[in-house]
Amino acid sequence: MNLDSISRERLDYVLCRMPKAELHIHIEGSLEPELIFKLAGRNNIELPYRSIDELRAAYAFTDLQSFLDVYYAGAGVLRTEEDFFDMAWSYLARAKSQHVIHSEIFFDPQTHTARGVPFETVISGLDRAVRRGEGQGVSASLILCFLRHLSEEDAFATLEEALPFRDKFIGVGLDSSERGNPPEKFARVIARCRALGLRLVAHAGEEGSAEYISGALDLLGAERIDHGVHCLDDPDLVARLARERIPLTVCPLSNVKLAVFPRLADHNIGKLLAAGIVATVNSDDPAYFGGYLNENFTAIFAALPELGAKEAYQLACNSFKASFVEEGIKQAWIGELDEFFGAV
Numbered sequence: 001m002n003l004d005s006i007s008r009e010r011l012d013y014v015l016c017r018m019p020k021a022e023l024h025i026h027i028e029g030s031l032e033p034e035l036i037f038k039l040a041g042r043n044n045i046e047l048p049y050r051s052i053d054e055l056r057a058a059y060a061f062t063d064l065q066s067f068l069d070v071y072y073a074g075a076g077v078l079r080t081e082e083d084f085f086d087m088a089w090s091y092l093a094r095a096k097s098q099h100v101i102h103s104e105i106f107f108d109p110q111t112h113t114a115r116g117v118p119f120e121t122v123i124s125g126l127d128r129a130v131r132r133g134e135g136q137g138v139s140a141s142l143i144l145c146f147l148r149h150l151s152e153e154d155a156f157a158t159l160e161e162a163l164p165f166r167d168k169f170i171g172v173g174l175d176s177s178e179r180g181n182p183p184e185k186f187a188r189v190i191a192r193c194r195a196l197g198l199r200l201v202a203h204a205g206e207e208g209s210a211e212y213i214s215g216a217l218d219l220l221g222a223e224r225i226d227h228g229v230h231c232l233d234d235p236d237l238v239a240r241l242a243r244e245r246i247p248l249t250v251c252p253l254s255n256v257k258l259a260v261f262p263r264l265a266d267h268n269i270g271k272l273l274a275a276g277i278v279a280t281v282n283s284d285d286p287a288y289f290g291g292y293l294n295e296n297f298t299a300i301f302a303a304l305p306e307l308g309a310k311e312a313y314q315l316a317c318n319s320f321k322a323s324f325v326e327e328g329i330k331q332a333w334i335g336e337l338d339e340f341f342g343a344v
Ligand code: HPA
Pocket: 026, 029, 064, 071, 175, 176, 177, 178, 203, 206, 254, 284, 285
């Protein structure tokens, strides 16, 4: 495998066709405007937008909170099990078309239970899509996220509602408004999740400081950090992430849309890789941020001259290593990746 011989032109093909995993995708963030209108029609919900274009025009974000307001409003069209199935199935079909052979999918139950949609409705629809994917060669699992702008008590109540469906999700995460909602706010509920054998991830260091990343590791026992791009402000933390091989699920298009970096050319993912961190590329909320996984890969590789075929291989390999599947499956997928790179 001579990675230096792959030309820039060939690189886009490689990025799009290589087998890879996606580990940071909020399923509610995959709800395309077309599907929002379709579900609104099906559920007799009147939207405050007259057309798909008018809705899309509202996707002009200045920071995380301005996005979250639109994202939670969009999720309001989800009412029935069929709605959750249709949303997850359209993501999985897209993932398959982009050679994403495994995904670990976040869902935000509190966004729905707060509107009177039962937890069972949410998880049953998502789980049915995941199982249908399994039958068609798309591997996926679900990670329940607690909304950090809500209380820890609310997270505990959500965990209780979720426990009868324990076999349908592999872990828990923390998402929503980061600043002002530090990891320690959820230390007790996450400790309970750990005791239940759930895998642990947390958004940290997206808008929040490097301290939120250290807090997620030390106070929550997070096994993987979502975003984490602010780690570069703390050299000791960078060294620790590299040494302990704690993966970061980085989302380039999201970071620019939410003004974490002014331009893709300013993104630090090349520096994270150079520092030896197990960084991965992900789409976060593809319907809102201008693209799915392949669009994230091609855009960031076009913007950063330090990214070439070697980094493409590294990022895909990292995505498998950072996943929560068993070791033998990881090795099989890395074998598929090696085979792909051996043939390009
Ligand atoms: N950050 C925090 N919460 C979220 C995000 C994000 O990027 N996307 C969906 N919920």
